[in-house]
Structure formats: C-alpha cells, structure tokens
Amino acid sequence: MSVIRIEKVSRWYGNVVAVNDVTMTIGPGVTGLLGPNGAGKSTLITMMAGFLPPSVGSVTLDAVAVWRNVSAYSEIGLVPETEAVYDTLSGTDFVRANAELQGLTDAGAAAAAAISVVAMEDAAGRRISTYSKGMKQRIKMAAALVHEPSVLLLDEPFNGMDPRQRLHLMELLRKMGTEGRTVLFSSHILEEVQQVATHIEVVVSGRHAASGDYRAIRTLMTDRPMLYRLRSSDDRRLAAALIADPCTAGADLDGTALQVRVIDFERFSRLVPQLSRELGIRLFEVSPTDESLESVFSYLVGSR
Structure with a gap:
C-alpha cells in the first residue's frame, strides 16, 4: 500500500x-x-x-x-x-x-x-x-x-x-x-x-x-460559465431578452453574431427556443465557442 x-x-x-x-x-x-x-x-x-x-x-x-x-x-x-x-x-x-x-x-x-x-x-x-x-x-x-x-x-x-x-x-x-x-x-x-x-x-x-x-x-x-455564439434574424432583441434572464452573465454583439456568457446551460437550452417562438425571431446558429479541453482546464485554474 x-x-x-x-x-x-x-x-x-x-x-x-x-x-x-x-x-x-x-x-x-x-x-x-x-x-x-x-x-x-x-x-x-x-x-x-x-x-x-x-x-x-x-x-x-x-x-x-x-x-x-x-x-x-x-x-x-x-x-x-x-x-x-x-x-x-x-x-x-x-x-x-x-x-x-x-x-x-x-x-x-x-x-x-x-x-x-x-x-x-x-x-x-x-x-x-x-x-x-x-x-x-x-x-x-x-x-x-x-x-x-x-x-x-x-x-x-x-x-x-x-x-x-x-x-x-x-x-x-x-x-x-x-x-x-x-x-x-x-x-x-x-x-x-x-x-x-x-x-x-x-x-x-x-x-x-x-x-x-x-x-x-x-x-x-460543466458548471463553469460557457461562451455561446448565436446568429438570428434580430440579434439585438434576442440579446436583450437573454440578458434579462439569470441563466446568462452577459452578452456582446460583434456585428456578425451574438456572444453570450452562459452560467446555467440547462435553462439556457430551454430558453433560447422559447424566446425564438415568443419574439418571432429566426435562429440561424447556436454553438459553443470554448469547448476545448484547454478552455475547460484554464477555467479550473482561474477559479482556484
């Protein structure tokens, strides 16, 4: 032993x-x-x-x-x-x-x-x-x-x-x-x-x-903040609605897409299609941008 x-x-x-x-x-x-x-x-x-x-x-x-x-x-x-x-x-x-x-x-x-x-x-x-x-x-x-x-x-x-x-x-x-x-x-x-x-x-x-x-x-x-990229028919309205929900920690518009910091992925995954229907916004893309192992491990180091 x-x-x-x-x-x-x-x-x-x-x-x-x-x-x-x-x-x-x-x-x-x-x-x-x-x-x-x-x-x-x-x-x-x-x-x-x-x-x-x-x-x-x-x-x-x-x-x-x-x-x-x-x-x-x-x-x-x-x-x-x-x-x-x-x-x-x-x-x-x-x-x-x-x-x-x-x-x-x-x-x-x-x-x-x-x-x-x-x-x-x-x-x-x-x-x-x-x-x-x-x-x-x-x-x-x-x-x-x-x-x-x-x-x-x-x-x-x-x-x-x-x-x-x-x-x-x-x-x-x-x-x-x-x-x-x-x-x-x-x-x-x-x-x-x-x-x-x-x-x-x-x-x-x-x-x-x-x-x-x-x-x-x-x-x-999985509990760490995750960065998601969204493209839609109205990024500004979608950003405003997402920021108002506690599942996100912020959002940025870069001219071509919406970058959203997600802190509750389960809620976020339900909220996005719900908002799309309610607001009449078409979704073109919803994808993670930082799912590499390096980004995951770097978060663990930074959170110590």
Missing part, C-alpha cells in the same frame, strides 16, 4: 516553467492525471519515477525521497509515453532484460508471466520493430510489471491502441487498483479517465487545477 506525495513541487528548464508549485497525494487505487497536452503531466510522472529531480519541493514514496533512491526502483514500474524500446530485440528479450536489471532470480519465468498478463504471448518472439504502436505500448507495460511493483506510473498509455487493446488495458488497471497497488496514468481525455480512475488530479499549464472523483470534476467543468 504505497503512497506518493508531491509537496510544493516546481520544475523549470531555463526560463520555461514545466511544473509550478504542485501539491498532491497519490495513494492505492487508480488515479487519473488529467490535462491538455503540454500541461506538465510527463514532467510530473518522470519526477514521481525518480528520473528527474524537482527544482524545488519534494517527491516521496512512503515518506522517502525518490530522487537518487535506488531502492525505490524496485517498487516502481514506469510506462513512458516515448517508445523507450530496443527495436532489434524480441518482446521476450526486452522484458527479460528488465527482469535481469531488477535482479530477479528467475528472469525468464518473470518475463513470461508479465507477457501473459498483457496478452502478448503470440507476438513475444518477434522483433519489436515489427510491432504496431499498440503492441509496443503493451510490451512496455509487461516490462514495467515484470518485478511486480507496488506503484505503476503510465504516461498516455492508451495512445495507439485499438479498441480491444484499450478495453484489455482498462480492465488490467482496474484489477491492479482493486489489488491495492498505486496506479497513476495520464490522459487528456476525460471520458477515458472516467472509465478507469476512482480519483482524478487535473493539471494545466504546470499548475494543479482540481482534485476529486469523476463526478466532482465533471461538475466543475
């Missing part, structure tokens, strides 16, 4: 701040590290694995710093986003090499067991250069699991996997979580995290934005 603690951690590269004053605790079970590309997820995972020191702050595994702590490597399994494989080796040789680096007494048996866990027996004898992206992800998973670590860290593990492979990995992560292992995986897709993780940590622009279960994070995202 291992616990990773990140305390007031920042990491910078020259003038670039990759992680900015992050504090979080990763305990047993499956945790999703959610954020858009470039949010600092990979940097955080690399520091948790002990391969990168924080510029300030501390990263500990069971109250012991992981940086330059060789004994921590026997408790941690890492699946990096980069390929990090030797294409000239077979899958079996690659996993066995990792078992030997861990000092296991029967590296061959350990490698065979790990390969079986990720369902790669049929392709294990082939060179990794012949593998698809999804197969490379699975053989990296086998290498990370070969020493049966108590902590498993995965950076965008579902990239390149077909639907069958994704379902298999999701089930495997859930199983390890219920066994009491500490599992953390990163993703930029909320629904992907929701299917596996019991707890979610959100990061954006290197900062910790939110923490909680899927329901809490979804509520934070």
Whole structure:
C-alpha cells in the first residue's frame, strides 16, 4: 500500500516553467492525471519515477525521497509515453532484460508471466520493430510489471491502441487498483479517465487545477460559465431578452453574431427556443465557442 506525495513541487528548464508549485497525494487505487497536452503531466510522472529531480519541493514514496533512491526502483514500474524500446530485440528479450536489471532470480519465468498478463504471448518472439504502436505500448507495460511493483506510473498509455487493446488495458488497471497497488496514468481525455480512475488530479499549464472523483470534476467543468455564439434574424432583441434572464452573465454583439456568457446551460437550452417562438425571431446558429479541453482546464485554474 504505497503512497506518493508531491509537496510544493516546481520544475523549470531555463526560463520555461514545466511544473509550478504542485501539491498532491497519490495513494492505492487508480488515479487519473488529467490535462491538455503540454500541461506538465510527463514532467510530473518522470519526477514521481525518480528520473528527474524537482527544482524545488519534494517527491516521496512512503515518506522517502525518490530522487537518487535506488531502492525505490524496485517498487516502481514506469510506462513512458516515448517508445523507450530496443527495436532489434524480441518482446521476450526486452522484458527479460528488465527482469535481469531488477535482479530477479528467475528472469525468464518473470518475463513470461508479465507477457501473459498483457496478452502478448503470440507476438513475444518477434522483433519489436515489427510491432504496431499498440503492441509496443503493451510490451512496455509487461516490462514495467515484470518485478511486480507496488506503484505503476503510465504516461498516455492508451495512445495507439485499438479498441480491444484499450478495453484489455482498462480492465488490467482496474484489477491492479482493486489489488491495492498505486496506479497513476495520464490522459487528456476525460471520458477515458472516467472509465478507469476512482480519483482524478487535473493539471494545466504546470499548475494543479482540481482534485476529486469523476463526478466532482465533471461538475466543475460543466458548471463553469460557457461562451455561446448565436446568429438570428434580430440579434439585438434576442440579446436583450437573454440578458434579462439569470441563466446568462452577459452578452456582446460583434456585428456578425451574438456572444453570450452562459452560467446555467440547462435553462439556457430551454430558453433560447422559447424566446425564438415568443419574439418571432429566426435562429440561424447556436454553438459553443470554448469547448476545448484547454478552455475547460484554464477555467479550473482561474477559479482556484
């Protein structure tokens, strides 16, 4: 039952701040590290694995710093986003090499067991250069699991996997979580995290934005003000009617369309067609303008 603690951690590269004053605790079970590309997820995972020191702050595994702590490597399994494989080796040789680096007494048996866990027996004898992206992800998973670590860290593990492979990995992560292992995986897709993780940590622009279960994070995202673009036969009358209702926080006319800040989407979705009928206004367009993950996460950071 291992616990990773990140305390007031920042990491910078020259003038670039990759992680900015992050504090979080990763305990047993499956945790999703959610954020858009470039949010600092990979940097955080690399520091948790002990391969990168924080510029300030501390990263500990069971109250012991992981940086330059060789004994921590026997408790941690890492699946990096980069390929990090030797294409000239077979899958079996690659996993066995990792078992030997861990000092296991029967590296061959350990490698065979790990390969079986990720369902790669049929392709294990082939060179990794012949593998698809999804197969490379699975053989990296086998290498990370070969020493049966108590902590498993995965950076965008579902990239390149077909639907069958994704379902298999999701089930495997859930199983390890219920066994009491500490599992953390990163993703930029909320629904992907929701299917596996019991707890979610959100990061954006290197900062910790939110923490909680899927329901809490979804509520934070959907309850935020949203910007909608409307075009109609009479934007001014429509704007006046919308501003008078508490479901909106303001509206702007830019000459070609109406931009409305919505704070109660459910009411807004009913109100717009109702006003259209009552006022005799024709609607040409009603569309969200800021539904990207970056805008959602940026709101979470700004609301802290």
